[in-house]
Amino acid sequence: MTATEARHVVIVGGGFAGLGCAQQLAGHDDVRITLIDRNNYHQFQPLLYQVATSQLAPSDIAHSLRSVFADQKNVDVKLAEISEVDPEARTVTSTDGERWDADVIVLAAGSQPNFFGTPGASESSFPLYSLDNATELRSRILGILEQADRDPKLIERGALNFVIVGGGPTGVEVAGAIADMISVTVPATYEDLDASAAQIHLVDHGDALLKPFSDKAHAYVAKVLEEKGVQIHLGTGVKEVGTGHALLSNGTSIPTRCVIWGGGIQAAAVAADGGLAQGSGGRIDVEGDLTLAGHAGVYVVGDIANIPEEGGGALPQLGSVALQSGHWAANNILADFKGKSRKPFVYHDKGIMAMIGRGAAIAEVGERHHEIHGQLAHMAWLGVHASLMTGTKAKIEAFVDWAWDGFSKTGGPHVLDRGDAAQIDWDEDVVVSQSAQS
Ligand SMILES: Cc1cc2nc3c(=O)[nH]c(=O)nc-3n(C[C@H](O)[C@H](O)[C@H](O)COP(=O)(O)OP(=O)(O)OC[C@H]3O[C@@H](n4cnc5c(N)ncnc54)[C@H](O)[C@@H]3O)c2cc1C
Numbered sequence: 001m002t003a004t005e006a007r008h009v010v011i012v013g014g015g016f017a018g019l020g021c022a023q024q025l026a027g028h029d030d031v032r033i034t035l036i037d038r039n040n041y042h043q044f045q046p047l048l049y050q051v052a053t054s055q056l057a058p059s060d061i062a063h064s065l066r067s068v069f070a071d072q073k074n075v076d077v078k079l080a081e082i083s084e085v086d087p088e089a090r091t092v093t094s095t096d097g098e099r100w101d102a103d104v105i106v107l108a109a110g111s112q113p114n115f116f117g118t119p120g121a122s123e124s125s126f127p128l129y130s131l132d133n134a135t136e137l138r139s140r141i142l143g144i145l146e147q148a149d150r151d152p153k154l155i156e157r158g159a160l161n162f163v164i165v166g167g168g169p170t171g172v173e174v175a176g177a178i179a180d181m182i183s184v185t186v187p188a189t190y191e192d193l194d195a196s197a198a199q200i201h202l203v204d205h206g207d208a209l210l211k212p213f214s215d216k217a218h219a220y221v222a223k224v225l226e227e228k229g230v231q232i233h234l235g236t237g238v239k240e241v242g243t244g245h246a247l248l249s250n251g252t253s254i255p256t257r258c259v260i261w262g263g264g265i266q267a268a269a270v271a272a273d274g275g276l277a278q279g280s281g282g283r284i285d286v287e288g289d290l291t292l293a294g295h296a297g298v299y300v301v302g303d304i305a306n307i308p309e310e311g312g313g314a315l316p317q318l319g320s321v322a323l324q325s326g327h328w329a330a331n332n333i334l335a336d337f338k339g340k341s342r343k344p345f346v347y348h349d350k351g352i353m354a355m356i357g358r359g360a361a362i363a364e365v366g367e368r369h370h371e372i373h374g375q376l377a378h379m380a381w382l383g384v385h386a387s388l389m390t391g392t393k394a395k396i397e398a399f400v401d402w403a404w405d406g407f408s409k410t411g412g413p414h415v416l417d418r419g420d421a422a423q424i425d426w427d428e429d430v431v432v433s434q435s436a437q438s
Pocket of ligand 1: 011013014015016017018036037038039041042043044045046047048049080081082083108109110111127129169170268269270301302303304317318319320321322323353354
């Protein structure tokens with residue numbers, strides 16, 4: 001079969017879902033795949049916090065999409081931002097006006113942060129959802145340390161106060177990692193800085209950290225973080241974020257130059273901009289077989305989709321759901337091309353896990369969510385995350401960096417490479433009001 005006869009599948013997004021789908025289809029010469037992403041790399045979101053806290057290098061968690069498919073001649077990678085999806089015509093169009101015609105579209109554009117209209121949050125906080133976010137945050141943290149090292153008076157003005165919004169995996173993991181940085185790396189590398197003056201605040205509306213885990217796990221996580229010096233504020237929201245403070249719902253104002261946003265996600269912008277009907281979280285509701293209702297040639301997978309869960313509701317936004325739904329969509333596409341029937345998606349829940357800092361992790365493994373914590377969970381976490389990484393080189397480099405970070409006090413790559421994010425006007429404290437935002 002020639003390339004012109006081959007069916008054309010256009011995939012938007014090279015995250016876990018899009019990459020999984022493309023890899024599954026790539027072995028079939030009768031399918032031509034165009035994989036479009038606004039970045040030229042696949043990024044491994046679960047490890048962004050390790051880049052932000054200088055444990056891993058960006059190249060450990062980002063992999064060029066072209067090199068992933070270098071040996072697959074039926075996969076064409078394109079760098080473009082898609083702004084329109086037409087399910088009737090089966091076309092996708094980029095912000096610069098290029099249009100791709102497809103036999104099948106797979107929309108796998110993921111999520112973006114949700115600031116829930118919190119005044120100042122989108123302007124002044126540091127979200128952690130992309131590699132770009134992670135390198136910005138790393139430079140902000142290092143910039144603060146450098147400036148406070150030269151001028152200790154800045155500590156009285158909140159220089160070493162870190163406020164983390166959201167007690168889910170992102171918030172918990174980043175809180176634990178910053179606490180380790182402050183207690184181990186900073187004293188070893190910034191000799192003039194009083195690291196003991198640092199404050200780490202973790203704020204969440206709910207009544208427990210890592211809510212989807214068991215009550216026993218909630219107590220373990222809180223204990224580990226408190227032992228590391230993290231101040232936990234449960235039942236508390238963040239009302240506004242200024243350039244120099246975070247205002248909590250209980251009226252407390254914390255002077256800070258580093259508010260980290262792990263407060264929630266919503267569907268990627270293309271879900272709204274693309275003109276598709278949106279369900280809860282702005283995500284796109286799909287049928288059990290992962291197609292858009294009434295459009296057998298359009299699949300929506302991963303974080304951007306509301307994938308129905310057995311027993312009602314939608315599956316959570318997880319890497320494993322994204323990867324499995326990407327594979328499943330590919331199998332349904334191949335079945336369709338052969339005139340066979342599509343199958344409803346079945347998710348195999350292998351458990352959930354989170355790292356809470358050096359040597360401390362929590363995991364609920366298998367469909368029955370058997371709970372383990374401590375070193376054993378830490379090892380399980382390392383193994384699972386390394387196995388999900390794309391490319392042997394990335395795995396080896398990550399293990400070298402983890403080992404280095406674990407055994408040395410100076411830690412991993414402390415590179416301040418985003419001067420813009422590190423720049424702070426210490427006399428300024430601006431908050432953008434809610435009315436100005438809307
Ligand atoms: C900080 C953090 C930690 C996490 N930790 C875990 C964890 O420990 N375990 C776990 O299972 N899950 C974790 N998750 C969730 C997991 O990373 C996501 O569920 C998963 O990445 C979703 O995969 P996806 O392919 O749907 O989307 P993504 O991985 O977000 O990929 C979407 C891709 O689409 C591209 N894109 C978006 N819009 C456009 C557009 N308009 N045009 C072109 N390209 C576009 C993006 O550049 C991106 O490459 C974490 C998420 C975050 C943010």
